[in-house]
Amino acid sequence: MSSVTSLCNIALSNIGKKLIADINEQSTEAKTCKLHFNIVRDTMLQSYEWEFAKTTLALAAVANTREDRWEYAYARPSNCLKPLRILPETFISDDIEVPYAATEGLIFCSQSPATLEYIRRFEDPARLPPLFQDALSWALAAKIAIPLTSDQSTRKDAYQIAASTLDAAKVADANENSFTWAENSALIDARG
Template identity: 30%
Template sequence: MAVSEVKICNLALRKLGARLIESLSDSSQEAVTCNLFYEQVRDSVLREHPWNFAAARGRLAKLIDTPAFGYAFQYQRPVDCLHLRQLNSPDDEFVVEGDKILTNRENASAVYTMKVVNPVLFDPSFVMALSARLAAEMADDITGSTSKAQEMWTLYLNAMQSARLSDSSEGREDEILNDPWLEARGIHNSDSFILRG
């Protein structure tokens, strides 16, 4: 059976011991909650790691206006870009400001994480990580249990570690820094987490 948004949501709901849905347009609490969280959680997990299946590269469109200071050129950020990984060379300095990329690199190209919306294109390990993160985000609304939410966050971190190891085996590895957002929730990444740069 092909991967679909409904299937990913049902994987999350199953982890929570909740009723499964037949469609995201259902009027059930489960479907409404999945609709509320799915897109934002998907994009967040895409940004968490430089997934191979979501990698894209291309020339950037140079803008006529130049930055007021600090950099020589500015480019339009690609519309499907969720996270800019690097420019032509890993040594190229840049900053992202709104929908602009500022740099001193002339004729810049970029490698970035694109917004992949078709679940058929997802890596299997990404599907498992996404469903675990979705379960973690929905746990309070679906179960009303903070302990269940904590359990799902742990499940998500474990799924991400496994997914990163699998995905990074096809490229070089870099150390990942602790995520302040997760730390605020009392969840800490270990230095053993890696991501492909």
């Protein structure tokens, strides 16, 4: 089972540094990993529409500070790293988009009620897919390489591997919800 400490240890191992017993220990390695872990994780989550990280939430209305442009304002969910779309009240097709703006910690739109689809923050590394964990450990390795090794070559190598493992994780994630034309046809036929 993965934890922040285990992912940090993989990152440390990737750049040839000693492992840690706990992310909260006072070693230089633990302090450096702790400094960078959350931002690396959140940056990776925010960088792509990960299927595993998507969620929806009915938004809570708040005072509208932009009444000149939008009819409603909603509180941005605290775990929202990247708003993706406001879901239309009635689904007609994937082409229907509800305009919105995400700023000032709020979500503005002209639909009420509003449900937001977004990329959420994952606090529990054990719930992350294995390929994402691998990419995360390499991205962390690239981030901590200079502070811990002062070696540009180690950082460059870790960065290149991070990029390729991230690509592999994206491909695997994109294939999570694949539908074939035959499956779609069967669904359409079932409606008739």
